Every structure is written in C-alpha cells, then in structure tokens.
Amino acid sequence: MYFFRDTWIVFSRSMRLSLRQPLWVLIGLLQPILYLTLFGPLLQNIAASSGFVGDAWQVFVPGLLVQLGIFGGLFVGFGIIAEWRSGVIERQLVTPASRTSIITGRTLRDVVVISVQAIVLVGAAYLLGLRVPAGALIIGLVLVALLGAAFSFISNAIGIATKSEDALAPLVNTLALPILLLSGILLPMNIAPRWLQIASDFNPFKHIVEALRAVFRGDFADPIVWIGVVLAIALVVLGAWMGSRTLSAQTK
Amino acid sequence: MTGMGSMIEARGLKRTYKARGKAIEAVRGIDLTVQHGEIVGFLGPNGAGKTTTLKMLCTLLEPTGGSATVAGSDLRQDSVGVRRKIGYVSQAGSTSPEAVVGEEIMSHAQFYGIDRATAKQRGQDLLASLDLSDVWGRTCGSLSGGQRRRLDIVMGLIHKPALVFLDEPSTGLDPQSRANLWTHIRKLRDELGTTVFLTTHYMDEADSLSDRILIIDNGTIVAEGTPAELKKRVSGDAITLTLRNEPDAASAAEIAGKLDGADAPVVDAHVVRLHVPDGGRALPLLLAELTRAGIDAIGVDVNRPTLDDVFLTLTGRSLRDQEI
Ligand SMILES: Nc1ncnc2c1ncn2[C@@H]1O[C@H](COP(=O)(O)OP(=O)(O)OP(=O)(O)O)[C@@H](O)[C@H]1O
Numbered sequence A: 001m002y003f004f005r006d007t008w009i010v011f012s013r014s015m016r017l018s019l020r021q022p023l024w025v026l027i028g029l030l031q032p033i034l035y036l037t038l039f040g041p042l043l044q045n046i047a048a049s050s051g052f053v054g055d056a057w058q059v060f061v062p063g064l065l066v067q068l069g070i071f072g073g074l075f076v077g078f079g080i081i082a083e084w085r086s087g088v089i090e091r092q093l094v095t096p097a098s099r100t101s102i103i104t105g106r107t108l109r110d111v112v113v114i115s116v117q118a119i120v121l122v123g124a125a126y127l128l129g130l131r132v133p134a135g136a137l138i139i140g141l142v143l144v145a146l147l148g149a150a151f152s153f154i155s156n157a158i159g160i161a162t163k164s165e166d167a168l169a170p171l172v173n174t175l176a177l178p179i180l181l182l183s184g185i186l187l188p189m190n191i192a193p194r195w196l197q198i199a200s201d202f203n204p205f206k207h208i209v210e211a212l213r214a215v216f217r218g219d220f221a222d223p224i225v226w227i228g229v230v231l232a233i234a235l236v237v238l239g240a241w242m243g244s245r246t247l248s249a250q251t252k
Numbered sequence B: 001m002t003g004m005g006s007m008i009e010a011r012g013l014k015r016t017y018k019a020r021g022k023a024i025e026a027v028r029g030i031d032l033t034v035q036h037g038e039i040v041g042f043l044g045p046n047g048a049g050k051t052t053t054l055k056m057l058c059t060l061l062e063p064t065g066g067s068a069t070v071a072g073s074d075l076r077q078d079s080v081g082v083r084r085k086i087g088y089v090s091q092a093g094s095t096s097p098e099a100v101v102g103e104e105i106m107s108h109a110q111f112y113g114i115d116r117a118t119a120k121q122r123g124q125d126l127l128a129s130l131d132l133s134d135v136w137g138r139t140c141g142s143l144s145g146g147q148r149r150r151l152d153i154v155m156g157l158i159h160k161p162a163l164v165f166l167d168e169p170s171t172g173l174d175p176q177s178r179a180n181l182w183t184h185i186r187k188l189r190d191e192l193g194t195t196v197f198l199t200t201h202y203m204d205e206a207d208s209l210s211d212r213i214l215i216i217d218n219g220t221i222v223a224e225g226t227p228a229e230l231k232k233r234v235s236g237d238a239i240t241l242t243l244r245n246e247p248d249a250a251s252a253a254e255i256a257g258k259l260d261g262a263d264a265p266v267v268d269a270h271v272v273r274l275h276v277p278d279g280g281r282a283l284p285l286l287l288a289e290l291t292r293a294g295i296d297a298i299g300v301d302v303n304r305p306t307l308d309d310v311f312l313t314l315t316g317r318s319l320r321d322q323e324i
C-alpha cells in the first residue's frame, strides 16, 4: 500500500506551494488575531451579563478555535478547483497514486496551516489573559485539526464535484451560516428561545464547542467532552469518505 | 487473436456522456490494436472522440461499453497496472502556474517511485532535448504557451513509460519546436522502443510521424492504414484550378470533368478541385481545352494525395475546414 507515500508526495507539493505565497499564510495568521483583539474585548464586557459560564477567555477562545477549524477548511475548495483547471488533478489521477491520497495530501496541508493558525491564536489569547490547563490546549488543538480536516475534505469534495467557484461559493456560505449561528460560538445558546435551543441541539458543532469549553474550564470528566471528540472524528470520517468517493467518481 | 503481443487491444470501446439528460455518443464502439514500438496517429476533426478514446485507454474515463488491454493490463480489472506503465500528456495542460518547473517535475516523478536525483537528471535531460534547458527554476506560469506545452510533454515522459499517449502534443508550438518534438518522438521509439499513440488534427503531423494512422470521425474509426496505404485510397492526384470568376469556374468544371478517369469536380467560388489518375499527363490536355474554350486559368496546382484528401474522400468533409 503506497497510500502514505502518495499522500506525503501530494502533501509536500501542496505545502511548498502554500509557502510560496507567504502573504496568504500571513493573512491567514492575522485573521484569528483580529478576532481576538477586535471582538475579544467586546465579549469581555458582556460575558458576565450574557449567561456564559466561566471566564470570558475560556468561553470565547474555544468558540474561536472551532470557528477557525470550520472556516479554515471550508474555503479550500477554491484552490482545488484552480488545480483541476490547470490539469494537475488529472495528471495525478493518471499516475499509480492512490485516489484517496490525492485529496488526503491536500487536506493534510490544510490541517497543518490551520493548526499553525490555532497555535498563534492560543498564544495571542494567552498574552491577553487566557489561562487554561496544558491538557486543554492540546485537546483544543486536536479538535481544531479534526474539524479543519473534515471541512477541508468536504470543501475539496464539493470543489471537485462542481468544478465551479460559482457553485462552491453559495454552497459553502449556505453550509457555514447555520453552523455558525446554531453553534453558540459567538453567543451562548442558553439565552436563546426554546425552539432555537432545540434546533441547535441538532448542530454537532454546538456540542463540539461545549466540549472544548468544558475542557477549558478544567471539566475533563464532563461526558460532553467525549461526545465532542467522537463527533469531530465522525465528521472527519464522513469528509474523507466524501472526498475519496468524489475523486473516484471523476473517472466514471 | 493477436491479444497477447500487442500494446493496446481494444474491442468495442464505447463512451456515452450524459449531459443535461441528453446522451452524447462520443465514441461508438471502436476496435483498435497497437503493436509494441509502433507510432500510431489518431486523426480526426474537433469533437470526433479522440480525447475521449485516449482518456478511456488511460483509465481516466470508464468506458460505457467494450473492453481493452493496455500495456498488458486489463483496463477495468487492473487500472493501477495500466497507470504504472503509461504516460499521458493531456490536451489541457498539467502544471500549476505558481509551481516551480523543477519541483513540479520531481514531485510527479515521485509517484512512480523515482528518487529525486534520478528525477532531476532525467527532467533536465528531457527539458534540454525539447529546447527548454533554462527553465528549471522558473515558475510554470512564467513560461510561454509553447514552452508550457513542452513542459507537459516532459512531465508525461519522466518515468520512461513503455506506452505514451500524447493528446495533440504540438498544439501551440512554432514550426521549429514541432519539428523538434517530432524528432524527439521518433527517438523515443527508436532508442527506447516506446510505443506512441498520439492524436492530432494536423495532416502533416500524422503523415510524417506515424507508422500507422487511424482516422476517427463522429466516434467511429472510418479508416486505418499506413499513410501511403491511405493515400492510395484516394483516386489519384488532386488538381486545383483557380479562375477569374464564377462563370469561368463553372465552365472549367464541366471541361475538367470530361478528362479521362476524372472524378466529379468540386466548385468552390473561383476554385475547381478534382482528382485524376495521373495529374502530370492530364494537365497539358486540360489547359489546352480551357484555352480553346476561351477560359483563362490564373492558377493551377497538382498535388499528390494528402491525408486531407483521404479524409475528404472518406467522410465527404475536409479536415482543414474544421481546423480553426
Ligand atoms: N465531459 C463531457 N460531457 C459531455 N460531452 C462531452 C464531454 N467531453 C466530451 N464530450 C463530447 O464528446 C464528443 C467527443 O469529444 P472529444 O473531446 O473526445 O473530441 P476530440 O476528438 O478530442 O476533439 P478535439 O479535436 O476538439 O480535441 C464531443 O461531441 C464533445 O462535445
């Protein structure tokens, strides 16, 4: 099985290409910092009155991390459409490389980029006053990486399936908005009306955010932690399945 | 059955696309056999089904019917086996504009298990042989169209495939680069025994490069043979008369049609085209007849049959008309 070798080849090519565009890497890094500095203080002031449990940073940073994982992954599909257009995907499909590796290598690159951004985010939050156990940080980073992987897979799959930016953009936005609004990332869901709370219960990302918040509070034993981690892993499996299915379908 | 020995053996290969509920029969069940070390030209107008056939043989597109053995492996049962042994240069390019040429080549070679040193050596040799020696460190996007086309060819050859598919390899190349590419393709076969299957809609390319030509039109192979064999199918030499005006052309066509063994002349504005068994002999006669009728021909051409004529004879359409 050459899956790992092929994934590594695809990954290193993609990584090299990303690093050749240092401006984009930098802008990517700036985004979470902007959130922290421009939105964090706002939350600081309303945290107490708004119904969040725990220290404002412990509430806010998990939300930002989950958001980073989701949005960092969701938009990568545009890149793979460009690669399809230039013929790179087809060229790789005609090599003996495993189909799945062609998408997994790219997703792995996205995971690395997103993880670096997450580390910067957490570092900056620490400077601003975030205090959490080291174990919580590790679980946080793992969750971000898992979410990034899942959404990168999904976005790449949609990109390859549609081969059109005009189709991907509205699809991604339609997917992102309810995920964000029903996740309690920006405001806690317990101040929402009943029907909205029930709706948000069906949103896996709400549970993932809550899991991370529990961890950041130090409640490692809270069962929500497991639920969150398992949900994240399930999403990665779903994404990988979609990605590999879509890629195989290209030769159908 | 010649199945065991041949490089490509396809039977009843078929591909129907579904687009917006409509079925497009791009390839309608073709049989083809390519021997080891052969250079086969796949010739046909736009939309004939060349790319579709190539993609099927390269495992990029599942046939909707038929079967094929490519480089010793069954297309459906062992597609990885096929991919290991073939190279494919797509009509549409293969590199990212932001990527560096050398890195793109080496990364591609890795998929075939070629180590970086060998890949670099081979890549630079191939680039040099296609007149691209100084581009290793440049980005693909900074190359000209023709240079980028040649880079695609280098990518497709990096693993020394036993069988290489080239989809319109010389599109966008200037005459010198084309001639150079032809030399390289012949050398591939002569020195490495590579089997080459290339599509083109250039007559001269198919003519001068191929050992054998398959002519495809509308998803079916309409003729097959060596360039010489195919040309023999056309009835003799082509005579092209250019006249001063259309009435003259009409009269000239009538006169020319009476020549011994002539086919029905085709009139196209001021130009009359016809075929005769022996152009050299017919011409003086024809000119004398025209003079007697008071018609003044302003141009006369006698041509040995070209593949274009073959295509015209076989399909009733000219290849050249469809080349834009
Ligand atoms: N993905 C597709 N979906 C629907 N129809 C297609 C698709 N690809 C090709 N076709 C159609 O199939 C037919 C054959 O196309 P193909 O690309 O094989 O032609 P070709 O001989 O390579 O032409 P060209 O010289 O222009 O490259 C055309 O009518 C084309 O419109």
Ligand SMILES: [Mg+2]
Residues within 6 Å of the ligand: B050, B051, B052, B091, B167
């Ligand atoms: Mg084509």
